Amino acid sequence: MPADNHKLTTLEMARFVADGFLRFDALIPAAINEAVIEELRLLEENKINQIVGLPADAGGPPRPASLTPLSQCYPAPSVLGAMLRLPEVQGIIESLVGPDPLFDHDFVHRLPAGSTYKQHLHVDAVVDSTHPGFDIQLFYFPHDVAAGAGGTRFVPATHLRRTRAEGVSRFQHLLGEQQFSGSAGTLMVFHHGLWHAGQPNPSDVDRWMYKIRLNPRVSQVKRWNLADFDRVHNDASDHTFALMRHDSVAQVFRSMQPWQKGHESRYEQMQRARLWRYLSNDQGFDVDYYHTRIEQRDRLAGERH
Amino acid sequence: MAVRQQILYLWLAEGALDTETVGWALHDGSGGKGPGLPETEPPYTSGLAALEDGWCLLQSPAPYPLYPGAEHEVSYLANEFLFERRVEV
Numbered sequence: 001m002p003a004d005n006h007k008l009t010t011l012e013m014a015r016f017v018a019d020g021f022l023r024f025d026a027l028i029p030a031a032i033n034e035a036v037i038e039e040l041r042l043l044e045e046n047k048i049n050q051i052v053g054l055p056a057d058a059g060g061p062p063r064p065a066s067l068t069p070l071s072q073c074y075p076a077p078s079v080l081g082a083m084l085r086l087p088e089v090q091g092i093i094e095s096l097v098g099p100d101p102l103f104d105h106d107f108v109h110r111l112p113a114g115s116t117y118k119q120h121l122h123v124d125a126v127v128d129s130t131h132p133g134f135d136i137q138l139f140y141f142p143h144d145v146a147a148g149a150g151g152t153r154f155v156p157a158t159h160l161r162r163t164r165a166e167g168v169s170r171f172q173h174l175l176g177e178q179q180f181s182g183s184a185g186t187l188m189v190f191h192h193g194l195w196h197a198g199q200p201n202p203s204d205v206d207r208w209m210y211k212i213r214l215n216p217r218v219s220q221v222k223r224w225n226l227a228d229f230d231r232v233h234n235d236a237s238d239h240t241f242a243l244m245r246h247d248s249v250a251q252v253f254r255s256m257q258p259w260q261k262g263h264e265s266r267y268e269q270m271q272r273a274r275l276w277r278y279l280s281n282d283q284g285f286d287v288d289y290y291h292t293r294i295e296q297r298d299r300l301a302g303e304r305h
Numbered sequence: 306m307a308v309r310q311q312i313l314y315l316w317l318a319e320g321a322l323d324t325e326t327v328g329w330a331l332h333d334g335s336g337g338k339g340p341g342l343p344e345t346e347p348p349y350t351s352g353l354a355a356l357e358d359g360w361c362l363l364q365s366p367a368p369y370p371l372y373p374g375a376e377h378e379v380s381y382l383a384n385e386f387l388f389e390r391r392v393e394v
Contacts, residue, residue: 172329
């Protein structure tokens with residue numbers, strides 16, 4: 001899987017850490033987009049059959065089991081497999097979760113034309129452990145989705161909030177929330193913790209979307225294209241209230257979403273810095289000195305006098 | 306003429322009622338027969354603006370003790386203010 005030429009840059013990785021998603025418009029070629037919907041239709045039918053206890057014999061590619069390496073999922077001639085094996089897609093996946101991650105699950109999300117089904121905001125699965133490692137979820141839209149026509153709604157930069165899956169349903173709207181619309185072949189990549197919700201589809205065409213969750217099976221440290229790393233990875237002195245850089249990872253982490261106002265943003269920066277410490281393998285990394293100040297004091301407190 | 310309750314949640318930028326609205330939710334016991342609010346933009350710029358429009362404050366968030374080791378965690382939006390308005394239908 002030749003992913004090397006399509007890996008993310010350090011600044012793209014930093015943007016993912018800050019916002020919890022990346023968007024790649026019209027990344028998947030038309031030949032795949034046009035052929036994949038028939039395969040998605042079969043996968044959906046088999047999934048529903050399995051859920052209701054009927055034989056999953058609609059045809060189509062074999063459905064992978066959880067814990068299967070991605071390289072073994074959807075072998076040729078699967079169109080879905082061709083999408084997942086595109087070098088561009090492999091580069092994104094490998095940058096975020098390392099080579100050949102494990103298949104967690106996938107799902108075909110078809111919203112029939114005129115569907116009024118509307119989800120509350122939620123986080124998938126259950127509340128996380130405290131380890132900063134993460135899964136990714138690919139959201140693949142194989143056809144054009146017009147504004148308001150059933151695109152997934154999501155709230156940028158909610159991914160580092162430690163919440164229970166349904167506990168965020170009370171938030172009907174947050175400033176800066178987005179609803180996907182875009183061109184055929186667009187791929188969205190979410191951190192698994194990003195708050196999102198399915199929306200009604202008042203249009204007159206079915207809306208198809210394929211989602212797949214992938215688990216890393218190796219460390220996620222420095223898996224991306226590191227050509228710009230030394231230039232943009234700042235040290236702990238990059239500090240708004242002292243001397244700051246405008247071209248660094250820290251500067252990416254300073255940008256907040258409209259719902260992140262006031263002093264709350266300082267804690268967001270600390271969480272972003274914590275995740276970047278893991279990804280960059282630099283336990284001294286910081287943004288605006290919040291960790292460093294406390295850690296220096298803690299070290300002094302631990303010294304014998 | 307019956308009275309029904311409309312409930313408005315505002316999540317504000319900070320713990321003070323006059324700080325900026327960053328999130329909102331409306332639950333309308335009148336089934337749409339009472340006055341409505343815009344859905345795609347904040348109905349009020351702050352909690353104080355809601356008071357000035359006649360909403361009654363039912364609950365505001367109290368400062369809470371911090372759990373040792375979790376002082377820097379982020380979780381649910383904490384600055385949650387709950388309002389009601391009673392409308393005749």
